[in-house]
Amino acid sequence: MKPLTLLRSPGIESETINLSRRVNAIPASLDLDAEIRRLKREKNAVILAHYYQEGEIQDLADHVGDSLALAQAAAKTDADVIVFCGVHFMAETAKILNPTKTVLLPDLDAGCSLADRCPIDVYSEWLKQYPGHTVINYINSSAAVKAVSDIIVTSSNAVSIVEQLPKETPIVFGPDRHLGRWVEKQTGREMVLWPGFCIVHEQFNARKLARLTDAYPDAQVIAHPECEESVLDRADFIGSTLALLKYVTDHTEHKQFIVATEHGIFHQMEKARPDAQFICSPPNSGCDCASCPYMRLNTLEKLYLCLHDGYPE
Known part of the structure; x- marks a missing residue:
């Protein structure tokens, strides 16, 4: 599948420029x-923050969690305004669960590489090849893709x-091929997989991970199922972001962990286990740790502005 070229309308482009100006105008x-x-x-607002947000945003949030936990929190809240510090599909999910509430996203450009690799027009046409199949889609997908699904799942369930x-x-499973392949392996079920992936989890490198485990022989390797199979094969534990955090918290006998997921989760892991050392699994790129560029678009300044101005919604 060819990489997608994402086109932005002039309106979105001008809003991005406007947001930058508004951020720069905030008094130091x-x-x-x-x-x-x-x-x-x-404003009777609630702040929901994904584990992949910067620590300073997580510390201000009313709820911090993975996609499933935050969807559950959104469904239960009695707040008038939901500020979702995450990415676009997460805010969409919160709006679906709360159609009468105001749902704000600090930066509308906070998309998702996985969701963007499953455009509804292409996906709908592809599904026509598989009549009679149960269509299961990962929650990391657009509202339009969710609408053509029979079942929505998270990495937790x-x-x-x-x-x-x-x-x-x-079964047809989308949009993450690596999660789908892991589910196949765990269940013994063959599924038709849409060829999508997350740019963060795709970049973890099994060969570099092998060298790192040689350097840290006592470390537990823990990985998110969105990683490539070659990385998962080297993991001591595989699970959702919440499951990885729970594993670290519960297994106090281990003092070192090599973590193959987005670096934002380190904030909660270090708070839960200040006695432990957390090492980022090495990516293909030259950087030391895996960081989602979309998650990083949300900042304290933009969080302040969206609460102050009541948009973008």
Whole structure:
């Protein structure tokens, strides 16, 4: 599948420029933490932050979690305004669950490489090849893709849901091929996989990981199932972001962990286990750690502005 070229409308382009100007206009003396807390109280707002956000945003959030936990928090909140510090599909999910509430995303450009690799027009045409199949899609997908799905799963529950389907049920799984392949391996079920992937998890390198485990022989390797199979084969534990955090918290007998997922989770891991050392699994690129460029678009300044101005919605 060819890489997608994402085209932005002039309106989105101008909004991006406008946002940059508004950020630059914030007085340097402004106490952003205090102002965000004040605005949150005044507007009866709740801040939801994904584990992959910067630590300073996680520390201001009312709920920090993975996609499933945040969707559950969004469904239960009695706040009038939901500020979603994550990426676009997560805010979309929160809006689907709360159609009458205001849902804000600090930066509308905070997309998702995985969701963007599954455009609804191409995906819908592809699905026509598989009539009679149960269509299972990962929550990391657009609202339009969710709308053509029979079942929506997260990395936390994908295996258990597939296991509940009758053995004779043919399955299409999208949009993450690596998660789909891992689910196949765990369940013994063959599925038709859409060839999508996350740019962060795709870049972890099994050969470099092998060298790193030689350097840290006592370290536990923990990995997200969106990683390539060659990386997962070297892992001591595979699970969702929440499951990785729980593994680190529960297994106090281990003091070193090599972590193959987005670097933002280190903030919660280090808070939970200050006695442990966390080492980023090496990516293909020259950088030391894997960081999602879309998640990093959300900043304290943009969080303040969206609460202050009530948009972008």
